[in-house]
C-alpha cells in the first residue's frame with residue numbers, strides 16, 4: 001500500500017522508436033522489485049493513449065498515410081488526466097491499444113493500482129510541459145538509429161502485423177522525420193541520457209541505485225520535497241541545466 005502522504009515516484013522514459021525504452025523499464029522494475037521493502041512498481045506506456053481511429057483513418061493507416069509519430073496522434077489530455085490521478089494515489093484504468101487494428105479494445109481496460117514507483121515510457125513522454133512537470137526523473141534512451149530501424153523492422157513484422165515494405169515506408173515518411181522534429185529535441189529535458197539502451201548496465205545500475213535510495217528513505221525527504229510536493233528527484237535541487245544532462249557513456 002502507498003504510504004499516507006507519500007506520492008509515487010514518477011519516472012519518464014523517452015527515446016526513439018525501438019530504442020529500448022520498454023526493455024530499460026523492465027530492467028529497472030525487476031531490480032527495484034528485489035528491494036527488501038518490496039515497493040509496488042508499475043509501468044505504463046504512452047502507446048495506450050493512441051487515439052481510437054475512425055474507419056476512414058484506419059483505412060489511411062493501412063495505406064501508411066497516417067502519422068502515428070505526430071503528437072496529435074496521441075490523446076495527450078487523457079494521458080495528463082491519468083497521470084494526475086496516479087500522482088494523487090488513485091486507482092485508474094487505461095485503454096488497451098491494438099497496434100494491428102489501430103483501435104482501443106471495446107471490452108478491455110488495464111487497471112493501474114496505486115504504486116510507489118511509476119515508470120511511464122513513450123516516444124513523446126518528455127514532449128508536453130505539463131507531463132514533464134509530473135515527472136521526478138526523466139530519462140532518454142539514446143540508441144543509434146540504424147539499430148533502432150533494424151529492431152523495429154523485426155518487431156513490427158513479428159508482433160504488429162506489418163510487412164517489410166510497409167515498415168520501411170512508414171519509417172521514411174513519418175517515423176524518422178517526426179523523431180527529428182518532436183522526439184530528439186526533448187533529449188535536452190532528460191536528467192540522464194542512456195546511450196545504447198538496455199545493454200548499458202552501468203547507466204541502468206546507477207539509476208536503479210538512485211531509485212532504491214529514494215524508496216528506502218536513504219535520501220532524505222526534505223532533500224526531495226520539491227515545489228510540486230511529495231517525493232521528487234533530489235536532482236531538482238542540484239538540477240543540471242537543461243543542456244547539460246549527464247550522458248552515461250561506456251567507460252573506456
Ligand SMILES: Nc1ncnc2c1ncn2[C@@H]1O[C@H](COP(=O)(O)OP(=O)(O)O)[C@@H](O)[C@H]1O
Nearest residue numbers: 016017018019020021022023024151155198199
Ligand atoms: N539491447 C538489445 N539487444 C537486442 N534487442 C533489443 C535490445 N533492446 C531492445 N531490443 C529489442 O528491440 C525491440 C524494441 O525494444 P523495446 O524495448 O520494446 O523498445 P521501445 O520500447 O523503445 O520501442 C524489441 O523487440 C526488443 O526485444
Ligand SMILES: O=c1ccn([C@@H]2O[C@H](COP(=O)(O)O)[C@@H](O)[C@H]2O)c(=O)[nH]1
Nearest residue numbers: 016017018047050068069099102123175
Ligand atoms: O497504430 C499504431 C500506433 C503506433 N505505431 C508506431 O509505434 C511507435 C511507438 O511505439 P514504440 O514502442 O515506442 O516503438 C511509433 O513510432 C508509431 O509509428 C504504429 O505503427 N501503429
